[in-house]
Amino acid sequence: MILEQLKALGNDTRMQMMEWLKDPLNNFPPQDHDDPAIGVCVTHLQHKAGLSPSTASAHLAILQRAGFVLTTRIGKWTYYRRNEQLIADFATKLRIEL
């Protein structure tokens, strides 16, 4: 489990996505909503990363399986946001188990 999480983060593209999601307002174009707590839609992440839809979706699925991001569906869009709780837990777990 911890290995899966380390692999999920051990990738340039996915780490960048995690970084960008720290500050949606400054890293992405305006969206239908103004609430950074809801997250960023896939299209914005895809364009910023310069990837095809399928590749972007695959990266996000890896981050999601590892627990680092959460999704909310509103209307047609799926918004991704950081799972700060699990991120903190992961850092703590590393400190203990590593």
Next chain:
Amino acid sequence: MILEQLKALGNDTRMQMMEWLKDPLNNFPPQDHDDPAIGVCVTHLQHKAGLSPSTASAHLAILQRAGFVLTTRIGKWTYYRRNEQLIADFATKLRIEL
């Protein structure tokens, strides 16, 4: 830098090595010295992991470049041990930067 460290740990074999090095006395056969603080020679790690010498050496080099292990050369042997200081720093850095 942090990405290099995440990649170094995101591998089954290398994580096992880190784990084994926590307790040299119980995880490896007796050596020329009795001091677990000096570490474990490559041959022991190689046999325990079931790898060829060159492959084991490559894995250890990756851990060393990431800073997670330190080496001491005594006589013909190179002993590997955990770098507890950097491991703790890494966990802290993750908590802050992730």
Next chain:
DNA sequence: ATGATGTTACGCTTTTTTACGAAATGATCA
């Protein structure tokens, strides 16, 4: 119904990682 937004699954190519054996290197000991 039609169109827009993802997600997932294919098949495929490119790149990276992992692995090996053989050869080269380094250090020690006779």
Next chain:
DNA sequence: TGATCATTTCGTAAAAAAGCGTAACATCAT
């Protein structure tokens, strides 16, 4: 000085990861 043992480097092959485009599917909006 050689001989020997431990380790690293090199070349290469196999496996895994990353990437693309396309197509099929689901959901929601118009």
